[in-house]
Structure formats: structure tokens, C-alpha cells
Amino acid sequence: MDLNRLGTLYPYPLSFMRCLVRQIMGGDWNITRRKFELDANGFGEAVYEVDTGAGGYNFVVFSHYLDPDSRSDRVIAEAWDMTATLCAGELTQERLQSLRDNVPLQEAGRVDSDCIVLTRANKSARNFSYVVECLSRGEQPDLDVIAKVGYIFRTTAVYGSGKFGMADWEKVCWRYPDLASPFMAEMLVCFLIRQFSLELTDWVAVQKGGDKAVPLSEDIKRYVGIGNATGLGMAPYLITHPRLISNWIHIRETALRRVLKKEMTPALFYEFLATAQKAVQHLSEIDTDNEDQNTLNATARNQMSSLISWADATQPENWQTILEYVAETCAFETQELVNSILLEVFREDIYDLQSELGTKEVYHLIPEMTLSELKALIETHYDWALAEDYSGKSCLDTFWYRSEEKQEPRLGRRSQEPGSEKEMLLGMGYAAKCCYDLISKDNDRRSVAEFVFDHPKCRYIIRRMQTMAQSQCGEIRANLLDADVLPIQLLRCKLSFFGVGKFDPRSKLWVRNTMFQGAPLTTDIGAPFKDDWCFPVRPDV
Amino acid sequence: MSSGVTLSLNELRALLRKAFEGIYGHDHDWNALTDLVLWLEFHDLDGLKIFFDAEPGLPCDIPNLSEGDNGDILIDGKGGSFLQFNVTSCDLLVSKAKTAGQAVLHVNNTKHVQVITASVARCASSGLAAAAWWPSEENSAYIAFQEAGARAPNLFRVSLPAGFENYEGVTIIAAPSIKDIQTRYQDWFQFQKSGQTPSNEIEERYQQHLDHGFAMSVDDYKRLCHYADRVLVEATEQSRRGAGE
Structure with a gap:
């Protein structure tokens, strides 16, 4: 959990997009377009009906004119190219009017309790x-x-969970079980925005070009994903949901252990090499201005190429041998x-684990x-927190807080900025250490109940530590209060479980990425899969 | 939003958490306090009303803890709201009952004693039976009891006979079964009972909230937001840079 x-x-096959x-x-x-009332510029309304076989939903889209100067990926933005809800x-007609009045307002609006996801998106002005x-x-x-x-x-935001x-997550589990896997509804919305973006592009092209216009080719459409801008808002989630994150990691590790026991047949070995080759090409096609990410990608690409050459030459007898080679010669990224x-x-051997992700x-x-x-429990399970030196x-020096501007999560420097008295409780390692120090001064034979009666501030961290000590993987091990903390690592961890692979960090605080690139289209439903x-790599067109 | 506002349960939970965080900073288990208020609210025990009533006096002093001659746990609430120290009091009760087989807790000099009903339920979810009683107005009292593992407590109003007029504070006892409690405190179980809320009604009410949201007045909503907004930090140019460009 480092x-x-x-x-x-x-990402891997149990990432939520893949599921x-x-x-x-x-x-x-079945996903059917029921309404597409847009003007020549693509502004208006659209409705997609989603029939899952077990339930029916509507994806309601409002496409707006947006002044280019107002286009921002930040939470604090107040207008977007499109806004939508899945309900x-x-x-x-009455409900549609209510959605029309509220969905474009996003955080400033209110929607009904049968709405499941609220979202918005901006155009890539260049590409559109x-x-x-x-x-x-x-x-x-x-x-x-x-x-x-x-x-x-x-x-720029995908809101769910009430x-x-x-609808609360608990209601989704109760009323809409077909969407009751982690982030399933949110991923569906991103998939549908991608579909809308493709159909909108074709529509505006026809309005502009008339008979001359052609639709975007299906191969290119599949290569077009849905962009995403993820900032600090996602980071606290990982810290406030340690059981869920521990479970996700545990499932991934369980899957890996299962796979390592599998026999290495020639066909599977060559499939491994072919997938590795595809991954190398995928990495080589990532375009980012971020030097650190470029270095990471280049290192992974080079090390993967070396691995492919080595494996081709030595023909290892089992998968464990490959992992041992990688552990000895490659960076974490490549591993x-x-x-x-x-x-x-x-x-196909790990699909069954999908049901255990929640x-x-x-x-x-x-x-x-x-x-x-x-x-003893803290010394065993939070040794990493006790080992950290907090005296420097x-x-x-870092504190996490919510701004009065749309409650946007932000980072501050304790030594330079006001507001640390209102910081969010995210430094779990430090909280564990402080609690341990207090316990160490107390009577060993006292009960936790007696201790927390005198020190109620320790109650939360104690019950959290007692619970996490029983989990398979425990807490994320990092000092999130350090001046050099890299929130982007938290973002990437969570995004990988979403299924995001192409990272374009814009700073250490936020990252652009692409979702669903290479995924089938709604027109592919029913075709062999x-x-x-x-x-995903560039198609041959 | 003219007559009221409907919140999802998660929204209500988030607002309460922030409100408690605004009151206590990191000095209390505000997640547990939030769960307590919500539990009371969803069981028709005025969780939000108690919160609004208690809030001006929070945080209150840490109460005095002592042990009675018979080993009972005694707490002097110093006049503060039981909302603040109900959770940590219940920790003491559960801890002692689990190690000694049975435990009794008396709390005096405190407000909002009805909050103890949540402790009865917590004992039941911890594998213990529990019963609690506290005085109401004019020779009457409430009694709440619940078997280990049962879904919701039984809550009754009882008429107090002569000899019980000066009963003060709140008492809760946790034991392996209700029978063990009845043996020691048989009087309380023999008083005339009325006004029970069936547990299936409580469950239905919760599901209604879950399905259609929780309706509250605009005034209450604004009040809650006002408390919750205390955790927000003023925005400056420097702070805007703290979330990316």
C-alpha cells in the first residue's frame, strides 16, 4: 500500500470501465437515441434511453453555447458546453422542465431522487x-x-451518491441493482457523453457541409475517447474510504496470485508478448508536455522492450520467472x-472477482x-506511520482544506497560508502516531473505552485502526501532510481502478486523461466482443 | 425551495458531519456523532431537534466519570448535552459488559437524556441485550429495551408509581439477555406501558427517506448549512493556486 x-x-480487466x-x-x-433536438450549431437537448434488461434509464443532455473565455475544467467554473443527468x-414533460431548469446549474441546482448521476463536459475546442x-x-x-x-x-465533474x-448509493443498490457495482453509473455516464460527442460532431458537420458532409468513420470513432480532468477532489476519497480501497487492491492481488499459478502454454506466452508489444505502442503514442510523465513512459517503454527481447530469447517456463526478472530489472511503473x-x-479467469469489488x-x-x-496493533499495522519522522x-507543512468556493478541495502551506485550523482529517499516519504517543503515556491496562472517554479526539482514529488492522491490505502508506506530497499519485491510483491509462499531468495537483478510448460504440452492441x-493504439485507416 | 428542501440521506449525513467538524475540529469523533443524530432522526426521536437545541452549548466540558460502590459506572454530565458524550459513555458500558458479563451506567446532570435509546440499539448490535429508562414529565418515564441482535428497540412510556417520583437521570444496563436485566430491575418492566412504536414502522420510515429523500424546512436547512460552512476556508488568489491552474 505504498x-x-x-x-x-x-488499468486491468476488473477496472470499472472494463466491467x-x-x-x-x-x-x-440496448442504448437508443430517443431525442436529438439540436440547432445547426449543436445546441439543444438530447435523450438516450438505456435499457439494461433489468431496468430502464434516461440520459438527458443539454448542449449549450459557451463563451470560450468561460471554458474551464476547474470545479469553480459556472458554465459548460454540455450538462447532463442519468435518471x-x-x-x-414536467420532470424534463425541472431538469432543464436545474441540470445546467450543476452544483447550484437541485434534482430529484430518481436522478443517479449529474455531470458536465467541455469541448476540446481544437478537436471539435x-x-x-x-x-x-x-x-x-x-x-x-x-x-x-x-x-x-x-x-470536468461526474457526481453521484446522493x-x-x-439517489443515495444505498438506494442505487436497492432500486437499481444493475448499476450497483462501484462507479458503474458514473462510468456509464462517461460512456454516454462520448457517444453524444460523436453524434454531435456528425450532426454539426452535416449542418455545415450539407450533402458534402460525411460521418466520422467507425474506426476513428472507436479511437475517440472521452476526456477527463481530475483534480484534488478525488484524492480525499481514497483516504476517507480505506476499506474500499484496501478491497480493490486485495482483489487485484488475488487476481494476480490466481494468474501466476496458471500454466504457460506457447499460445498464452505469445499472447503475453503481443499484448506487451501493444502496450509499448500505446505508451509511445501518449502525447503529454509533462516531462516527468514522459520520462516515466519512456522508461516503461524501454524496459518493456527489453523484457520482450529477453522473454523471446530465454523462453521462460512460467509466469513467476517473468515477474522475478521484472522485479530485478524494472521500475515500479513497468512492474x-x-x-x-x-x-x-x-x-476470463478473473471475471468472477468483479462481484467482490464493493x-x-x-x-x-x-x-x-x-x-x-x-x-501492539499500532506497532504491527501502522509501523509505517510510527517510522515516519514528523519533526522536520x-x-x-501541507494542509488539505475545503474552499468556500464550491467547497473545492485545496492544498495549503501551513507555514504561509491561513486556514489550517479548518484542515480536513487526511493525515492518517500522523493521527496514528499522535494517538500512539498519547497511549504510550497512559496505563497499559486501561481499556480503549476508558481512554477515549478522556480523549474523544482519538476515538475515530482508534476505531479506524482497529478495523483496518483486520483488512487484507490496510491503509495507503504515505504522509499526506508532507510539503512534497504528490496528490497526483492518489489520483492515478483511483483512475487506474476506473480504467484510465493515458495520463497527462498538468501539475502535481491535477491530471487530464482519456477514458473509453478503443471501446466499442453503441452501434457495436450485439456484435461479437x-x-x-x-x-488502445491508433487504428489503421 | 420555497416551502422546504429535500435532501438525500448522504447530503444530510455530509452536512451533519461538517457541522460537527465545524464545532469540534478534530477533537471529537464527529462521524459517530453524525450517525447518532441520524439514528435518532430516523427512529422518530428528534435527532435534528436535539442537535439544534444542543448546538449553542457545544462543545461542553468532558463529564466526570466515577465508579459506584456496586461497580456501576457513574457519569456527571456537568449540565452539558448527553449528545456529546453518549457515544463514549456507551463505549464504557459495552466494554464493561463484555468483560464482566453485565454493566450498569447512570448518567446525571445532563440534557437530552432520550439520546440513550441509541445506546440500547448499539448494545444490541454489539451482541448484548440492553434496557434504559429516563424520566419524562409528571410521574411518567420512558423505557427502551432491545434483545441482542434485534432490529430496533422497543420504546414505551410508563406511569411511575409512588416512590419513583424523584427519579433522576438516565440508567442503562447491558447484559447477555433481557431476562438478566428483568431479574435485577423487575419494577421497571412491571409499570404500565403505552405508546409503543413498532419496529417495522421505523424501517418503513427509513426506506421512505431513502427512496424520496429527507424533507426539511428551509430554515432548518439554512441553519445546518450555516454550521457546516464553518469548515470552509476563505478563498484567496493564493488558495486558488492550491487546486491547480
Whole structure:
């Protein structure tokens, strides 16, 4: 659970996007466009009906004119190119009007309790205009231009779990079980925004070019993903949901252990090499201005190429030998990439683990535990927190807080900025250490209950530690209060579980990325599906 | 939003957490306090009303803890709200009952004693039976009891006979079964009972909230937001840079 390693994870077949697409392609799903009332510039309303076989939903889209000067990916933005909601229940005229009045307002609006996700997205101004221009002239766009960004729209927020009056997660599990896997509804919305962005582009091109216009080719459409801008808002989630994150990591490790026991047949070995080769190409096609990310990608690419040469030459007898070679010669980044490739090769053998990804985020205090037992527990399971040196000037200089501007999570420097008295409780390592120091001064034979009666501030961290000590993987191990903390590692960890692979860090605080690149389209539903759209590469067109 | 506002349960939970965080900073288990208020609210025991009533006096002093001659746990609440120290008091009760087989807790000199009902439920979810009683107005009292593992407590109003007029504070006892409690405190179980809320009604009410949201007045909503907003930090140019460009 070292954050330096978690920050190098790659998507794998149980990442949520992959789970969703398997569900869409493998069952009784149908996605139908029911309404597409847009003007020549693409502004207006659209409704997509999603029939999962077990339930029906509407994806309601409002497409707006946006002053280019107002286009911002920040939470504090107040206008967007498109806003949308995924909702259950009947879409009456009255309800549609209510959505029309509220969805475009996003955080400032209220929606009903049958709405499941609220979202917004902005155009990649460059790509949208360019693709429309090409299509309206009857030409397909240059893939070099498409590849540079990889999407036409990018989401800037995807809200679920009861925000702004929407259905609680508990209600989703109860009423809409077909969407009751972690982030399933949120991923579905991103998939649908991508679909809308493609259909909008074709529509505006036809309005502009008339008979000359052509639709974007299906191969290019599959290569177009949905962009995403992820900032600090996602980071606290990982810290406030330690059981869930521990479970996700545990499932990934379980899958890997299972795969390592599999026999290495020649066919599987060559599939491994082919997937590795595809991953190398995927990495070589990532376009980012971020020097650190470029270095990471180049290192992973070079080390992967060396691995392929070595494996081809030595023909290892089992998968463990490959992992041992990688552990000895490669960086974390490459090690995790190889793990993902192995899991891809054996994806069908791990699908059953998908049902275990959810868990309840509850921590029960064990009040009868003695302080000596609690001390031993902390020494065993939070040794990483006790080993950290918090005495240096910079060790506690970062504080996390919510701004009065839309409650946007932000980082501050304790030594330079006001507001640290209102910091969020995210420094779990430091909280564990402080609690341990207090316990050490107390009577070993006292119970936890007696201790927390005198020190109620320790109650939360104690019940959290008691609970996490029973989990398979425990807490994320990092001092999030250090001046040099890299929140981007937290973002990447979570995004990898979403299924995001192309990272374009814009700073250490936020990252642009591409989702669903290479995934099937709604027109592919019903066609044979191999679930092999990992590590998307440019199509041959 | 003219007559009221409907919140999802997660929204209500988040607002309460922030409100408690605003009151206590990191000096209390505000997640547990939030769960306590919500539990009371969803069981028709005025969780939010108690919170609004208690808030001006929070945080209150840490109460005095002592042990009675018979080993009972005694707490002097120093006049503060039981909302603040209910959770940590219940920790003491559960801890002692688990190690000694049975435990009794008396709390005096405190406000909002009805909060103890949540402790009865917590004991039941910890594998213990529990019963609690506290005085109401005019020779009457409330009694709440719940078997280990049962879904919701039984809550009754009882008429107090002569000899019990000066009963003060709140008492809760945790033991392996209700029978063990009845043996020691048989009087309380023999008083005339009325006004029970069936547990299936409590469950239905919760599901209604889950399905359609929790309706509250605009005034209450604004009040809650006002408390919750205390955790927010003023925005400056420097702070804006703390979230990316």
C-alpha cells in the first residue's frame, strides 16, 4: 500500500470501465437515441434511453453555447458546453422542465431522487472544430491530430451518491441493482457523453457541409475517447474510504496470485508478448508536455522492450520467472504494467472477482481492547506511520482544506497560508502516531473505552485502526501532510481502478486523461466482443 | 425551495458531519456523532431537534466519570448535552459488559437524556441485550429495551408509581439477555406501558427517506448549512493556486 507504488498502477480487466463495457456488450443492453433536438450549431437537448434488461434509464443532455473565455475544467467554473443527468423513472414533460431548469446549474441546482448521476463536459475546442471542418468537407480527420488529444469532449465533474438531491448509493443498490457495482453509473455516464460527442460532431458537420458532409468513420470513432480532468477532489476519497480501497487492491492481488499459478502454454506466452508489444505502442503514442510523465513512459517503454527481447530469447517456463526478472530489472511503473498485461491474458479467469469489488465503509470500535493490545496493533499495522519522522519543518507543512468556493478541495502551506485550523482529517499516519504517543503515556491496562472517554479526539482514529488492522491490505502508506506530497499519485491510483491509462499531468495537483478510448460504440452492441480494447493504439485507416 | 428542501440521506449525513467538524475540529469523533443524530432522526426521536437545541452549548466540558460502590459506572454530565458524550459513555458500558458479563451506567446532570435509546440499539448490535429508562414529565418515564441482535428497540412510556417520583437521570444496563436485566430491575418492566412504536414502522420510515429523500424546512436547512460552512476556508488568489491552474 505504498503510495509510490499505487501511483504507478495501470488499468486491468476488473477496472470499472472494463466491467461496464462487458456488461453493455454481453447481456441484454440496448442504448437508443430517443431525442436529438439540436440547432445547426449543436445546441439543444438530447435523450438516450438505456435499457439494461433489468431496468430502464434516461440520459438527458443539454448542449449549450459557451463563451470560450468561460471554458474551464476547474470545479469553480459556472458554465459548460454540455450538462447532463442519468435518471431512472418516467421522463414526463414536467420532470424534463425541472431538469432543464436545474441540470445546467450543476452544483447550484437541485434534482430529484430518481436522478443517479449529474455531470458536465467541455469541448476540446481544437478537436471539435477541426473534426467538424473535415467532415463537413467530406474528409476524414487526420489521425495525428485526433491522437494528440484523443477526445472531443472532456468531463470536468461526474457526481453521484446522493449529491444535489440525487439517489443515495444505498438506494442505487436497492432500486437499481444493475448499476450497483462501484462507479458503474458514473462510468456509464462517461460512456454516454462520448457517444453524444460523436453524434454531435456528425450532426454539426452535416449542418455545415450539407450533402458534402460525411460521418466520422467507425474506426476513428472507436479511437475517440472521452476526456477527463481530475483534480484534488478525488484524492480525499481514497483516504476517507480505506476499506474500499484496501478491497480493490486485495482483489487485484488475488487476481494476480490466481494468474501466476496458471500454466504457460506457447499460445498464452505469445499472447503475453503481443499484448506487451501493444502496450509499448500505446505508451509511445501518449502525447503529454509533462516531462516527468514522459520520462516515466519512456522508461516503461524501454524496459518493456527489453523484457520482450529477453522473454523471446530465454523462453521462460512460467509466469513467476517473468515477474522475478521484472522485479530485478524494472521500475515500479513497468512492474505494474507487466502485472496488468498478465491479468489481460487471463482476463476470463478473473471475471468472477468483479462481484467482490464493493464493501461497506464502516469501522467498529472494540472498546474492551486494552491499551497494551492497541499499542501492539499500532506497532504491527501502522509501523509505517510510527517510522515516519514528523519533526522536520516540512513534514507537516501541507494542509488539505475545503474552499468556500464550491467547497473545492485545496492544498495549503501551513507555514504561509491561513486556514489550517479548518484542515480536513487526511493525515492518517500522523493521527496514528499522535494517538500512539498519547497511549504510550497512559496505563497499559486501561481499556480503549476508558481512554477515549478522556480523549474523544482519538476515538475515530482508534476505531479506524482497529478495523483496518483486520483488512487484507490496510491503509495507503504515505504522509499526506508532507510539503512534497504528490496528490497526483492518489489520483492515478483511483483512475487506474476506473480504467484510465493515458495520463497527462498538468501539475502535481491535477491530471487530464482519456477514458473509453478503443471501446466499442453503441452501434457495436450485439456484435461479437472479445474484451480486448486495453492499451488502445491508433487504428489503421 | 420555497416551502422546504429535500435532501438525500448522504447530503444530510455530509452536512451533519461538517457541522460537527465545524464545532469540534478534530477533537471529537464527529462521524459517530453524525450517525447518532441520524439514528435518532430516523427512529422518530428528534435527532435534528436535539442537535439544534444542543448546538449553542457545544462543545461542553468532558463529564466526570466515577465508579459506584456496586461497580456501576457513574457519569456527571456537568449540565452539558448527553449528545456529546453518549457515544463514549456507551463505549464504557459495552466494554464493561463484555468483560464482566453485565454493566450498569447512570448518567446525571445532563440534557437530552432520550439520546440513550441509541445506546440500547448499539448494545444490541454489539451482541448484548440492553434496557434504559429516563424520566419524562409528571410521574411518567420512558423505557427502551432491545434483545441482542434485534432490529430496533422497543420504546414505551410508563406511569411511575409512588416512590419513583424523584427519579433522576438516565440508567442503562447491558447484559447477555433481557431476562438478566428483568431479574435485577423487575419494577421497571412491571409499570404500565403505552405508546409503543413498532419496529417495522421505523424501517418503513427509513426506506421512505431513502427512496424520496429527507424533507426539511428551509430554515432548518439554512441553519445546518450555516454550521457546516464553518469548515470552509476563505478563498484567496493564493488558495486558488492550491487546486491547480
